[in-house]
């Protein structure tokens with residue numbers, strides 16, 4: 062490995078920051094040897110911050126209806142072949158109950174932007190979850206909403222919000238998200254969430270159509286400025302009924318490299334080894350942890366709905382991806398040298 066690229070990793074580990082040009086050089090010059098060096102350092106940095114604890118969050122996919130038309134997403138409005146479902150409040154509460162009994166202390170309600178989940182329905186639902194589980198963190202991942210809506214949901218008891226910025230380059234954003242969606246609106250949501258006292262998660266897809274090292278450099282730079290509590294990244298995976306069906310998937314190799322870089326840039330962030338990583342290859346999540354990740358988000362959705370929340374082809378949702386597999390997951394993690402943590406697992410980012 063060249064001494065210049067190694068020097069960039071040294072700088073990243075020391076200063077937790079690179080310039081966009083340096084990011085681009087590091088990403089473009091990466092080699093397997095450099096990646097191994099990066100992962101060893103990322104593990105050290107993670108272990109110093111969080112030890113070998115792996116935090117779990119129960120993911121409940123509440124609706125596959127979406128008013129948006131993101132070109133890469135399997136539940137986009139224009140996909141007439143998508144099967145659509147929407148959980149009832151009672152079903153969502155039952156998922157939380159099941160999760161609670163399995164040991165989960167964080168619930169993530171994720172879904173498409175579904176008008177049926179307006180504030181008049183969602184705020185009382187969040188309050189009911191809060192009352193039933195005062196010791197749990199409630200995380201929402203329901204896309205862009207008004208500041209007033211985020212405020213109301215926060216007051217109802219939501220603690221955390223996941224909203225990936227998706228890509229930091231405005232033109233690249235526009236190429237993947239038809240109007241009225243815009244890069245500016247997405248960022249303004251992230252600032253509102255932060256301002257309202259949410260613990261915020263952001264992130265991006267690796268290898269999304271048209272993405273270059275320059276775009277990834279911008280993603281890293283924007284995340285440094287945002288300093289989120291959590292950063293979720295995973296490979297883009299094509300869905301056959303979208304305009305991106307023929308675009309190649311993001312690679313495991315680049316996804317892991319970016320995870321390692323994120324750990325050195327944001328030592329205290331929570332970094333999930335995502336479902337998309339586990340979908341690329343069965344070892345994906347183990348490799349993700351060994352590249353510096355420390356969160357897993359098993360699926361708590363009703364088993365009969367999991368196939369319908371089909372963001373991309375082949376999405377993993379059972380076995381160790383399923384919350385019901387938590388005992389197996391615990392054993393698996395131990396065999397890899399990690400410890401399953403079921404408490405709220407708050408981020409050390411302040």
Ligand code: SAH
Nearest residue numbers: 133134172173203204225296297298372373
């Ligand atoms: N509607 C919510 C939740 C979106 S789904 C929102 O807008 O935030 C969660 C994440 O899945 C998205 O942020 C996106 O980054 C990812 N995703 C969507 N389609 C994907 C695909 N084809 N491959 C990989 N990840 C995808």
